Amino acid sequence: xxxxxxxxxxxxxxxxxxxxxxxAGIKKNGNLDVAVIHTEREAAVxxxxxxxxxxxxxxxxxxxxxxxxxxxxxxxxxxxxxxxTGEQGLHDAERMAEITAGELGCKVDDVIVASTGVIxxxxxxxKMESGIKAAVQKLSREGSVNAGxxxxxxxxxxxxxxxxxxxxxxEVRFGAIAKGSGMIRPDMATMLCFITTDxxxxxxxxxxxxxxxxxxxFNCISVDGDMSTNDSVVVLANGAAGNPKITxxxxxxxxxxxxxxxxxxxxxxxxxxxxxxxTKFLTINVTGAQTFADAKRVGMSVANSPLVKTAFxxxxxxxxxxxxxxxxxxxxxxxxxxxxxxGGVNVYRDGLVTKFDAEAMRNVLAQRxxxxxxxxxxxxxxxxxxxxxxSFQYVKINADYTT
Amino acid sequence: xxxxxxxxxxxxxxxxxxxxxxxAGIKKNGNLDVAVIHTEREAAVxxxxxxxxxxxxxxxxxxxxxxxxxxxxxxxxxxxxxxxTGEQGLHDAERMAEITAGELGCKVDDVIVASTGVIxxxxxxxKMESGIKAAVQKLSREGSVNAGxxxxxxxxxxxxxxxxxxxxxxEVRFGAIAKGSGMIRPDMATMLCFITTDxxxxxxxxxxxxxxxxxxxFNCISVDGDMSTNDSVVVLANGAAGNPKITxxxxxxxxxxxxxxxxxxxxxxxxxxxxxxxTKFLTINVTGAQTFADAKRVGMSVANSPLVKTAFxxxxxxxxxxxxxxxxxxxxxxxxxxxxxxGGVNVYRDGLVTKFDAEAMRNVLAQRxxxxxxxxxxxxxxxxxxxxxxSFQYVKINADYTT
Numbered sequence: 186x187x188x189x190x191x192x193x194x195x196x197x198x199x200x201x202x203x204x205x206x207x208x209a210g211i212k213k214n215g216n217l218d219v220a221v222i223h224t225e226r227e228a229a230v231x232x233x234x235x236x237x238x239x240x241x242x243x244x245x246x247x248x249x250x251x252x253x254x255x256x257x258x259x260x261x262x263x264x265x266x267x268x269x270t271g272e273q274g275l276h277d278a279e280r281m282a283e284i285t286a287g288e289l290g291c292k293v294d295d296v297i298v299a300s301t302g303v304i305x306x307x308x309x310x311x312k313m314e315s316g317i318k319a320a321v322q323k324l325s326r327e328g329s330v331n332a333g334x335x336x337x338x339x340x341x342x343x344x345x346x347x348x349x350x351x352x353x354x355x356e357v358r359f360g361a362i363a364k365g366s367g368m369i370r371p372d373m374a375t376m377l378c379f380i381t382t383d384x385x386x387x388x389x390x391x392x393x394x395x396x397x398x399x400x401x402x403f404n405c406i407s408v409d410g411d412m413s414t415n416d417s418v419v420v421l422a423n424g425a426a427g428n429p430k431i432t433x434x435x436x437x438x439x440x441x442x443x444x445x446x447x448x449x450x451x452x453x454x455x456x457x458x459x460x461x462x463x464t465k466f467l468t469i470n471v472t473g474a475q476t477f478a479d480a481k482r483v484g485m486s487v488a489n490s491p492l493v494k495t496a497f498x499x500x501x502x503x504x505x506x507x508x509x510x511x512x513x514x515x516x517x518x519x520x521x522x523x524x525x526x527x528g529g530v531n532v533y534r535d536g537l538v539t540k541f542d543a544e545a546m547r548n549v550l551a552q553r554x555x556x557x558x559x560x561x562x563x564x565x566x567x568x569x570x571x572x573x574x575x576s577f578q579y580v581k582i583n584a585d586y587t588t
Numbered sequence: 589x590x591x592x593x594x595x596x597x598x599x600x601x602x603x604x605x606x607x608x609x610x611x612a613g614i615k616k617n618g619n620l621d622v623a624v625i626h627t628e629r630e631a632a633v634x635x636x637x638x639x640x641x642x643x644x645x646x647x648x649x650x651x652x653x654x655x656x657x658x659x660x661x662x663x664x665x666x667x668x669x670x671x672x673t674g675e676q677g678l679h680d681a682e683r684m685a686e687i688t689a690g691e692l693g694c695k696v697d698d699v700i701v702a703s704t705g706v707i708x709x710x711x712x713x714x715k716m717e718s719g720i721k722a723a724v725q726k727l728s729r730e731g732s733v734n735a736g737x738x739x740x741x742x743x744x745x746x747x748x749x750x751x752x753x754x755x756x757x758x759e760v761r762f763g764a765i766a767k768g769s770g771m772i773r774p775d776m777a778t779m780l781c782f783i784t785t786d787x788x789x790x791x792x793x794x795x796x797x798x799x800x801x802x803x804x805x806f807n808c809i810s811v812d813g814d815m816s817t818n819d820s821v822v823v824l825a826n827g828a829a830g831n832p833k834i835t836x837x838x839x840x841x842x843x844x845x846x847x848x849x850x851x852x853x854x855x856x857x858x859x860x861x862x863x864x865x866x867t868k869f870l871t872i873n874v875t876g877a878q879t880f881a882d883a884k885r886v887g888m889s890v891a892n893s894p895l896v897k898t899a900f901x902x903x904x905x906x907x908x909x910x911x912x913x914x915x916x917x918x919x920x921x922x923x924x925x926x927x928x929x930x931g932g933v934n935v936y937r938d939g940l941v942t943k944f945d946a947e948a949m950r951n952v953l954a955q956r957x958x959x960x961x962x963x964x965x966x967x968x969x970x971x972x973x974x975x976x977x978x979s980f981q982y983v984k985i986n987a988d989y990t991t
Contacts, residue, residue: 239915239923269908269923271940304908305941414912491894491978492986499987505672505707509817512642520642520672537674538708575894580980583895584902 187451191347191360195329198347198360199383201226201425205323206331209316211302211309212264219316220332220362222259222379223289223324228421230256230297231392233399235416241268241375242278243298244417250282250297254388256421257291259379260284260317261299263336263364266375268304268414277308284314288321299417301338301364301375333362336377339582340364344455350444352437353429357384359448365406365456375415376403378452384441385424386431394442395420402449405481406457406571407488420445457571462578465497468571469557475564479516483559484570486514494575500550502541504532511559522562528555590854594750594763598732601750601763602786604629604828608726609734612719614712615667615705620738622719623765625662625782626692626727631824633659633700634795636802638819644671644778645681646701647820653685653700657791659824660694662782663687663720664702666739666767669778671707671817680711687717691724702820704741704767704778736765739780742985743767747858753847755840756832760787762851768809768859778818779806781855787844788827789834797845798823805852808884809860809974810891823848860974865981868900871974872960878967882919886962887973889917897978903953905944907935914962921964929961 197204204222212218232251234244250256260281267274282296289296300308323331333343347360363378386394399418424430431437458466469487474480487493490510496503507525511518525533528549532539549555600607607625615621635654637647653659663684670677685699692699703711726734736746750763766781789797802821827833834840861869872890877883890896893913899906910928914921928936931952935942952958 237912237915238921239911266908269911269936269939269941271938304906304912305936414908414915491982495983495986498983501987503707505669505817508642508672509640509707512640512817518641533672533708535674536672538672575983577980577983579894580898580901580978580983583898584904 187346187348192345193330194347194360195333195345195362196222196360196379196381197326197329199358199381199425201383201423202360202381203324203326204328204332205320205325206328206333206335207316207319207323209262210312211262211316217331217335218262218264219313219320220261220335221285221317221320221324222332222381224257224421224423226423226425227255227257228423229254229386229388229391230419230421231388231395232417232419233395235413237414239269239414241266241300241415242270242274243267243300244415245275246278246282246298247417247419250294253294255295256297257295258285258289259297259299259419259421261336261377262313263338264302265300265306265308266302266304266415267300267308270305270307273307277310280310281313281317284317285321288318297419299377299415301336301377301415304414329360329362336362337364339461341459344452346448346451348444348448350440352384352440355426355428357426357428357441358382359444361448361452363452363456365459375413376456378403378418380420380448382420382422383424383426384422384431385426385428386422386441390431390438391420391422394445397442398446398449401446402453405569406453407485454571457573460573461582462576463573464553464576465574466554467497467557467573468554468569469559470567470569471559471561472567473561473563474566477566477568480566480568481570482516483511483514483518483561484568486510487557487559488570488572491575497550497555498574498576502546502550504538507557508533518561519563524560524562526558528552590749590751595748596733597750597763598736598748598765599625599763599782599784600729600732602761602784602828604786604826605763605784606727606729607731607735608723608728609731609736609738610719610722610726612665613715614665614719620734621665621667622716622723623664623735623738624688624720624723624727625735625784627660627824627826629826629828630658630660631826632657632789632791632794633822633824634791634798635820635822636798638816640817642672642817644669644703644818645673645677646670646703647818648678649681649685649701650820650822653697656697658698659700660698661688661692662700662702662822662824664739664780665716666741667705668703668709668711669705669707669818670703670711673708673710676710680713683713684716684720687720688724691721700822702780702818704739704780704818707817732763732765739765740767742864744862747855749851749854751847751851753843755787755843758829758831760829760831760844761785762847764851764855766855766859768862778816779859781806781821783823783851785823785825786827786829787825787834788829788831789825789844793834793841794823794825797848800845801849801852804849805856808972809856810888857974860976863976864985865979866976867979868977869957870900870960870976871957871972872962873970873972874962874964875970876964876966877969880969880971883969883971884973885919886914886917886921886964887971889913890960890962891973891975894978900953900958901977901979905949905953907941910960911936922966925965927963927965931955931958
């Protein structure tokens with residue numbers, strides 16, 4: 186479903202989409218830093234954005250585009266978040282849309298804008314203008330890899346995938362590129378994800394499907410929607426597949442929605458696994474909660490605990506820290522009913538830390554991928570949270586990010 | 589007010605109190621690990637305990653003692669938290685009280701019990717019994733330093749102070765010992781603080797004064813009351829000073845309460861400054877909030893941000909991370925009204941990161957003590973939060989704490 190070919194195809198996998206990434210000199214290291222994604226055919230658009238009250242200028246611009254229901258392009262840069270930049274920042278974000286629209290011959294309010302990088306600096310608009318123009322010239326069906334690389338910051342690799350599903354007897358394609366960030370709580374710019382599909386779907390239903398998918402994917406890694414200044418997840422649906430237009434909830438919508446969800450979960454997992462300095466990928470399954478919100482709250486409490494994260498980094502069997510984080514999550518758990526396993530080995534039950542086999546636990550903790558199962562035994566709701574450990578490298582990366 | 593002599597006198601500064609700390613072999617490193625504090629004269633008692641639903645056995649025992657309103661002694665150990673230990677743990681905590689009461693000739697329910705250290709292991713009760721007996725034998729007016737050293741875990745130094753105030757024409761003395769823990773969010777055992785005073789005060793008023801003092805001190809470092817399994821703050825007031833008994837709110841109560849508050853804030857600051865691996869001590873003043881709760885929430889959001897903390901560790905001028913944490917705090921702030929200074933140098937105003945003088949900022953960030961002022965300009969409420977930075981050493985300490 187998510188092959189190497191799919192990864193390479195990325196956002197240009199669905200019909201009618203092209204992409205490009207170029208070097209504009211915005212990143213200090215000289216890497217690719219400006220991306221453009223384009224659909225000639227007008228696309229329905231939906232978006233989920235940061236709830237942070239300090240929202241970056243491009244987020245403000247893009248929300249207006251999503252409100253129109255249609256879009257033709259996405260322009261994005263890395264290296265500078267254009268956040269906390271006031272009127273100048275808003276003007277610069279609007280200029281990014283104008284330049285892109287001018288080059289592509291579409292309307293200004295058909296261009297989604299996104300930025301990621303350091304907060305508090307203005308965009309170098311001369312470089313940006315040359316970069317956008319160059320990117321538009323390079324738009325191609327092969328351009329997704331470069332576009333993906335142009336939006337990363339401290340990511341160690343670009344996240345991309347693609348897939349397809351049959352809807353109404355027609356093959357409908359999906360593609361995506363994404364970037365992550367510091368994973369304890371990514372309170373700085375930014376998680377970005379751009380999804381393309383050639384499905385024909387009503388914009389309101391597209392928004393509904395994206396909101397649902399985000400809830401169990403990007404909002405289930407330590408990325409809370411309300412954290413960073415620049416978080417943006419945007420989907421464009423251009424209808425080029427020719428499926429019977431999805432205009433109501435039903436089988437077609439469910440298929441579309443399920444596929445979008447799978448795609449988003451896959452990207453979310455890759456983002457968590459590539460958290461800054463990560464040496465471990467932790468999957469935290471919380472079951473037996475009374476509500477999804479409760480299950481998520483417990484899982485996030487564990488995922489956000491620096492003490493839990495450093496213990497996994499140190500391959501140190503420390504279930505006490507996990508049950509402690511469950512206990513202070515704010516959810517009305519019952520310690521005596523709670524059961525916790527690390528990699529299938531029971532570590533907590535009946536209010537007690539279990540006398541587990543030390544050798545078996547060492548084997549579990551030596552793996553890169555570790556599953557933590559937390560059964561609350563209070564109800565039927567569940568949530569899965571993805572996160573990573575907290576390493577020396579995390580501190581190093583974040584102690585000298587701007588300098 | 590808090591001199592070296594005061595520090596040495598500690599909990600034995602007030603009349604009628606003795607203390608001791610001994611080596612019982614509970615800590616792996618062989619350091620002092622069992623403490624006893626005793627007042628011959630019956631004391632009024634008050635306590636504030638963790639709100640974590642996974643509360644350790646000693647917390648459960650001590651809450652019952654506080655409910656009686658009187659106590660004669662405190663027994664505490666470090667090296668093993670006696671948390672997540674079920675029925676056996678509860679039995680062991682009760683045994684600690686029994687042994688202490690037997691040696692001191694007081695009632696079992698007059699003995700406060702506290703433990704700190706690794707979660708999930710049972711106390712070695714043979715060692716504990718010898719330790720308590722030895723400690724009771726060594727009780728003295730000079731024993732506070734040893735008692736303080738016997739309750740520390742990863743602290744780099746024991747926290748102690750003492751002071752006095754005139755109430756009703758009589759000198760009333762206060763003393764305290766305390767220990768801290770990991771400071772990002774101390775979600776493991778434990779913050780402990782034992783306060784003694786020779787004031788004569790009604791137990792209900794003592795509880796009220798302690799609760800108020802805790803709110804602006806221990807609950808204003810990253811220690812939320814609801815975090816660890818073992819957090820305990822206990823005060824004993826034995827009346828030996830002979831002041832007119834404080835039985836109602838009024839001038840005497842206010843003096844008592846203000847002094848207790850000053851003592852608690854001083855200890856809280858020392859705990860924050862000695863956070864695991866700390867190289868910086870951060871004072872976060874939030875002003876202009878609509879309520880104290882709002883001010884505290886904004887300050888805690890900044891204090892708990894790993895990205896803010898690593899930036900200060902790296903002496904990296906990164907105000908974007910601070911305003912970002914203000915923005916996602918959940919408080920309805922207005923970015924354009926918010927003003928942020930680092931060490932008196934303005935870094936954010938009018939929705940913009942300020943073009944501050946780089947040399948001046950380097951000087952600010954090179955200090956160990958850094959003040960972050962956040963003015964919300966929305967109301968008259970304020971809160972001060974104390975925290976530390978996040979260093980390599982923090983990760984190292986916590987990656988191999990149990991092993």
